[in-house]
Amino acid sequence: MTHKIAILGASGYTGAELIRLIAGHPHMEIVALSGERKAGMKMTDVFPHLRHMALPTLCKIDEIDFSGVDLCFCALPHKTSQQVIRDLPADLKVVDLSADFRLRDPEAYHKWYGNAHAALEQQEKAVYGLSEFYREQIKGARLVAGTGCNAATGQFALRPLISAGVIDLDDIILDLKCAVSGAGRSLKENLLHAELSEGYNAYAIGGTHRHLGEFDQEFSALAGRPVRVQFTPHLIPANRGILATVYVKGDAHEIYRAFENAYADEPFVELLPFGEAPSTHHVRGSNFVHIGVAADRIEGRTIVIAALDNLTKGSSGQALQNANLMLGEDETTGLMMAPLFP
Amino acid sequence: MTHKIAILGASGYTGAELIRLIAGHPHMEIVALSGERKAGMKMTDVFPHLRHMALPTLCKIDEIDFSGVDLCFCALPHKTSQQVIRDLPADLKVVDLSADFRLRDPEAYHKWYGNAHAALEQQEKAVYGLSEFYREQIKGARLVAGTGCNAATGQFALRPLISAGVIDLDDIILDLKCAVSGAGRSLKENLLHAELSEGYNAYAIGGTHRHLGEFDQEFSALAGRPVRVQFTPHLIPANRGILATVYVKGDAHEIYRAFENAYADEPFVELLPFGEAPSTHHVRGSNFVHIGVAADRIEGRTIVIAALDNLTKGSSGQALQNANLMLGEDETTGLMMAPLFP
């Protein structure tokens, strides 16, 4: 059986990544691709690396006949996504890659994104799309909200520790190193090669990055009381990858055991031998997460490091993993390709 | 049916790339991996990006029981390869990725590589592994010699033109831009990040690069008379990719038609619309070749540009394509993955 797939917003990097992944999926077929500003263009002209594929021409969303679609990926910009999803057929399965349905609380949404939500009904029902932790709800969901790529990385490093009660909840620091594709295909001066390559810097310092909304929501729910973390992202001259260096207070071996218990059966999460450090080099282009744990020389302090590819496990790979769950496919179908190295 | 595969020399980049590709092949199983200096090591420690795979531990070649092997990839260094292959079971199918069996003439081999060949019997029978042009011989071969990555790129740009008689054979210039993984995992000062990134240069200038031996052999055979080309490689700060900018004398539209005729049914060769230039960005991690043709402002002069990934189509992907042919598989099995972009 072949599932008919539509991708809305196919002209950005997460759209292209979805197409790359679906091309290797044995039970999916792309039947529609939208791109409002580039409607009428061939995908070959938007993404020449897809030249070998027979793909639908980009169209406008309102030209799509959704009756023939089994599942729709939404890779639209924030705020646009909620308006579009509100008006999609009520029984259409949707995986959203934007930020619009990640926060369950409309007030939290307003606080972090600055506007009232335009699709409160859908927001209420959306399931948070971190597959490893929301698997059962995702299977039955109509709308799944893809997580922030930084938020995903930080949660892989911290959720099992909060659940197991092995760290101090009031002293958690996430220092994230992010590659540039996380910023999308947008024309900003600081994303130019000449500005970015050969140097690096922190941004959104002081706790202003929007993914903090996700951390607050998820960690507080897990802990059963408010949890607030420190989170500083850095822009690194590379195209793919997020590395989260997380500083916690807790016993390193207890922490390691909590990861062993949590991830023993997870096909995409690799726990490294104690004391080893993961690298974004080793997950590029794949759906894997690598996690390392080390004890600091100061007793009672532990360093946890998580690495993933922001476009794959952090976004489009996660989305496909969720789509597999929603469609009754094996969760790993089309997602077991090895990373590209070098 | 599953083919049992051995890879000799699995600790280099072409070895790792073979493993990545075979991981996605439905009818192949890796049963042995050799690495003389790293024998006894787990692949996870040699290539942490393969951590998720269950792979044999690296062993020495003489520890392998070849009776249970259907096909053997040799990714060993030049000169070592011929000695090893000479001693392999006579009926074992072998795809060699080294330079050792590319040149059919022992004197030409001696001229370009500086030593007498140690396996003349095997050399005589080896088939040149440019799949698109030696397909039928490869199907029946016992030993296939993978081409040089630069040599492959140049031949995709020139073979159809020489065959069709549409260019001046005495005035052909290949200006190649090569990424660094073509130099392998060797510890050389000029391959360090600090030496290579942010700059670029020509090397082997003046017609001294060994891949000229392949050009001379293949182009002369095609033309039925001696053909010698100019070839200047350049080292570019990128990890994967070869771009061949080829300057020829001939009519651009005739040249374009020659490509159309030659590549119409080829699954891995994409001819761009007339006047468009290909990019290594758009073939990374894939087995595709992109070819562009443009007329110069000076009448009778044409620019042909070919782009491929040196580790995939230029080496390990080509090797797998040949193995498919030798094993009776569809040539494209396991090789249709889309390029990784960005």
Add this chain to the structure above:
Amino acid sequence: MTHKIAILGASGYTGAELIRLIAGHPHMEIVALSGERKAGMKMTDVFPHLRHMALPTLCKIDEIDFSGVDLCFCALPHKTSQQVIRDLPADLKVVDLSADFRLRDPEAYHKWYGNAHAALEQQEKAVYGLSEFYREQIKGARLVAGTGCNAATGQFALRPLISAGVIDLDDIILDLKCAVSGAGRSLKENLLHAELSEGYNAYAIGGTHRHLGEFDQEFSALAGRPVRVQFTPHLIPANRGILATVYVKGDAHEIYRAFENAYADEPFVELLPFGEAPSTHHVRGSNFVHIGVAADRIEGRTIVIAALDNLTKGSSGQALQNANLMLGEDETTGLMMAPLFP
């Protein structure tokens, strides 16, 4: 004695490079910096790497009192430059970094740039700013036209050969590899880090790049008859540098001697030992040009390679060299800094 300097268009890369260079010049003082869209901004906010310097705030051009200015650098966009320069005080010394005054023939200008020239009077008097070849005219000039960065590189590789009559004028191929800062600080998709890094491609193929207008003008004037070259630029994932690989027909040793004669006394041109290849790594951030010559294996064919930094010798360094000549300074003042490596 200190020369008072104004820089118009100081918010682009060539403007920033001028400021960097002038900061090390013992006899120059920056008295005005213009930036129309960013007028009122501090340079620290436009270019934080200049934070340590006391610089004028960006203003609009019409706010500058040119009576206190000894020399004005124009780093404005093409077409804007000619309008601004037309209206500057007639006795103000000007070094223009745009393309507007490079072509002496108004028809040639119209052909390559697509519009009628707005300052024909000034165009007629402008001196072509390739310091090593127009030294005497530059000393007496009121307006000097900085060359194209590609055009400069190609001319360093070819002018002495054309003058000495040692190459075939009808078969010259320039294959150029250009770093991205040559495209300026403009927001274009192909200049994004995610699009550019890790890959490369030709552009403006077939003889359409505007710098061909300069080659045609200069080479024909030198030869005393029309000369047209083939020129294909490539965009390389690096920030600074141009490498010109030039294929000519002529004797390599005669060619080498022509360079020895031409450049023996030039402080910024380094001729490498015969057979060695220069690298953009070794000129970065400096005003030097490195030139290499090698004989091809095919008799009578020679490869000439020139490397320079497009922002320094190819643009702002050249501009300062010309300003030194115009102001009676030693030509090398403020320009002998060593390249930055690694």
Add this chain to the structure above:
Amino acid sequence: MTHKIAILGASGYTGAELIRLIAGHPHMEIVALSGERKAGMKMTDVFPHLRHMALPTLCKIDEIDFSGVDLCFCALPHKTSQQVIRDLPADLKVVDLSADFRLRDPEAYHKWYGNAHAALEQQEKAVYGLSEFYREQIKGARLVAGTGCNAATGQFALRPLISAGVIDLDDIILDLKCAVSGAGRSLKENLLHAELSEGYNAYAIGGTHRHLGEFDQEFSALAGRPVRVQFTPHLIPANRGILATVYVKGDAHEIYRAFENAYADEPFVELLPFGEAPSTHHVRGSNFVHIGVAADRIEGRTIVIAALDNLTKGSSGQALQNANLMLGEDETTGLMMAPLFP
């Protein structure tokens, strides 16, 4: 007056950087360059970017007549340096760039470096070379020990805060992002372009990096009681730069004032406006340090970020600054060049 300078170990990156800087110093002349393994080679062949300079040929150390030398820079490997310096003339001024004389306590040296010190007499008298904080001792010193590049960066971010007593001394985390030239010109697999570019990772995790010995020594001396920090370095795909993101507990505005007081008159330290984040892009190739301070959303937590160029301010620029002090020159002579951007 011109000071005669010798550089021992001139074939590494810090040696090359010293030559680049001294080339722009009006009162220094290089009279001897040593390189044991490359003795007899011209610097042009070791570092082609210095081709334009007239430099002494590399020699062995025992070939140098130190009677004609005013000051000697030692850019030798760790352990070699102490043996060489022990045997230099007792009155020769020496700036050492190795780790050998950074730790004052022989036991601490043994703990971090694993061997007994071979020049205890010199070690005792050596002055720690962080110019801004040891200025007066450096002026009178015979031997100055250059600091670790990471150690320098961390100290710029923390010393004024410890001195002013405005942070919790028991909860300091330094997350450092280091460019690759800090690892020197050594042939290691992880420093290859193919291994390093496009990815990043932590190393020496858990408090094992040797620069912790310097932090412990300096911070404890400042505080008058033991201070131990957490320090995790990361290897970033860039050639120059260190960015220290420092997490402290203390009031952000008090912290900012402590920096204002400490650095108001420092020519090389730039304190950014409150809340702004520095970038390694903006210090490349220069002797400047940029420092930013931001308040976290969690009250009482502050983020301090320091950026410098590891080869300049972190090593060779610092060394020249110290040499200026030792020779009675103005501290900034030859060091005010602007950063190279882009």
